[in-house]
Amino acid sequence: MANIQLTTSSISTRNLSPFKGFQPSSFQLPSINHLRIDTLTQRSLPRFVVKAATVSALKYTSIKPLGDRVLVKIKEADEKSEGGILLPSTAQTKPQGGEVVAVGQGKSVGNIKVEVSVKTGAQVVYSKYVGTEVEFNGTKHLILKEEDIIGILETDEVKDLKPLNDRVLIQVAQAEEKTSGGLFLTEATKDKPSIGTVIAVGPGPVDEEGNKTPLAIAAGNTVLYSKYAGNDFKGKDGFEYITLRASDIIAILS
Numbered sequence: 418m419a420n421i422q423l424t425t426s427s428i429s430t431r432n433l434s435p436f437k438g439f440q441p442s443s444f445q446l447p448s449i450n451h452l453r454i455d456t457l458t459q460r461s462l463p464r465f466v467v468k469a470a471t472v473s474a475l476k477y478t479s480i481k482p483l484g485d486r487v488l489v490k491i492k493e494a495d496e497k498s499e500g501g502i503l504l505p506s507t508a509q510t511k512p513q514g515g516e517v518v519a520v521g522q523g524k525s526v527g528n529i530k531v532e533v534s535v536k537t538g539a540q541v542v543y544s545k546y547v548g549t550e551v552e553f554n555g556t557k558h559l560i561l562k563e564e565d566i567i568g569i570l571e572t573d574e575v576k577d578l579k580p581l582n583d584r585v586l587i588q589v590a591q592a593e594e595k596t597s598g599g600l601f602l603t604e605a606t607k608d609k610p611s612i613g614t615v616i617a618v619g620p621g622p623v624d625e626e627g628n629k630t631p632l633a634i635a636a637g638n639t640v641l642y643s644k645y646a647g648n649d650f651k652g653k654d655g656f657e658y659i660t661l662r663a664s665d666i667i668a669i670l671s
Contacts, residue, residue, distance in 0.1 A: 480553055482560055485524040485533055489515040489541060491550075491557045513648070514542045514570060515559065529627035533563050534581060542567045542578060542660075544648055567648060567660045568619070575652040580619035580660060585634060587613035587642065589649075589657040611644045612670065613659065632663045639670045 482488045492515045517539045523532040535541060548561030568580040578586050590612045615638045621630040634640065647661030 477553060480519065480551065480558070480560070482519055482521040484521045485531075485563045486521045486560055487517055487533060487535060487541075487563055487566065488519040489543065489548075489559045489561065490518050491515045491559055513545060513567075514540065516540055518558070526623055526627050527625050531623055531627050535563065535566060535569065539569050540571050542570050568617075573653060575650045575658045576616055576654065576656075578617065578658075578660070580617055582619045583622045583632060583663045584619045584660055585615060585632070585663055585666065586617040587640065587647075587659050587661070588616050589613045589659055612639065612641055614639055616658070618663075634663060634666060634669065640666045641668045641670055642666045 480488055517535050517537050520533040520535060520537060523530055525531070543559070543561055543566050547565040548559040551558050551560060564582060566581055567584050568578045568586070570578045576586075576588070580586050615634055615636050617636055618632050618634055621632050624630050642659075642661060643665045646665035647659045650658045650660070652658055
């Protein structure tokens with residue numbers, strides 16, 4: 418059986434190829450007068466294998482919402498203004514609408530199971546800053562609760578919105594163009610109206626027995642509502658609209 422004997426004098430760092438993090442000048446051996454290694458075999462030495470790490474994006478084949486949650490494919494932001502001017506990404510309005518592509522099994526109210534009222538394929542409008550945004554099949558989607566959906570909108574006209582649950586669509590009264598002294602007001606100095614005409618109402622919230630409770634407000638009512646409630650929309654007809662919950666309406670005016 419062959420023996421191998423090594424001494425410090427028989428090892429020179431000049432024969433070592435330099436590499437990053439280890440220079441020959443920094444290589445030092447402990448003071449060993451005599452080192453004997455018997456039966457040096459490949460098995461007795463540890464083997465180190467370095468492999469390059471590859472990070473790959475996770476691929477999903479489906480997303481199934483749970484409970485009363487809904488998966489919405491987000492509508493792409495407008496890249497041009499109404500006048501045809503290209504908008505930078507910072508100036509593009511964040512979409513508040515999209516197509517429902519999947520719905521959950523519903524929620525439990527007491528001992529009753531209430532299904533999600535929107536169906537796949539519906540074009541919906543939802544509140545700002547809600548839900549969880551996910552990337553799926555190369556397109557942005559949003560997972561949100563049914564109660565965060567304002568209504569169904571199958572056209573490009575805000576006035577055609579069909580509110581859901583306890584939501585109400587209101588056409589905002591025109592702001593005063595002049596002061597009492599006859600001075601014209603700029604857009605920044607006009608008071609935001611908190612009065613408007615009800616255009617459409619939702620079927621009402623779900624009670625403890627799973628039934629819809631009709632709202633006390635009807636289309637055509639002139640109402641007073643909380644000043645900073647709801648979601649504002651600009652209609653193609655030039656009117657301002659707002660959607661809010663029935664609880665944000667303070668009074669019916671006549």
